[in-house]
Amino acid sequence: MRALPVLLCLIASPAFSEVDYDPAQFAVEQGVFCDVPSVGEMEAPGTVAGKIELFETIPEFQWQTNVVPAVPDVSFGIKTESLDGAAYPGVVLTLTHPPFTETGTTRQAYVTSLGGTGTSINAYTFDVPEEQVPGLWTFRAEQNGEVLYEARFRVVTAAEAPEIAAMCEGIPLS
Incomplete structure (x- = not known):
């Protein structure tokens, strides 16, 4: 899992969105991007890797969709921005998914912050084959x-x- 608060403007698009949220509280964008290098990590004992990786800047979603191919180096997630600038510390981010092939893991969680003066991203990258499991994934x-x-x-x-x-x-492609 990867997360990092950074300032960006967001646009919610109901055409592809599979997100439930309060539009008076947050602007939300959902999408997919090819993996980008991380610049650090933060301890996250509730995840399979035991850490989340941090981005220098928020990656742009290359595809605004909720459909994600289970292949290496694909990342997907949610960008949020607090509309009134309110900070949300102590947020528990939980990711549920079909069982991983080797460990059977179906749930990962960590504590993060959302909002404040910037945009936050919570994303997941397929790093190893065990994670590349088709089905419903929920943040x-x-x-x-x-x-x-x-x-x-x-x-x-x-x-x-x-x-x-x-x-x-x-x-x-051809």
């Missing part, structure tokens, strides 16, 4: 028992999202 952000957002992604085979799979794996 859920909660603070003090209140759901701030819940976003659903449909992870599919490379053949079901060939353009994204080819671009992120560096494979020509």
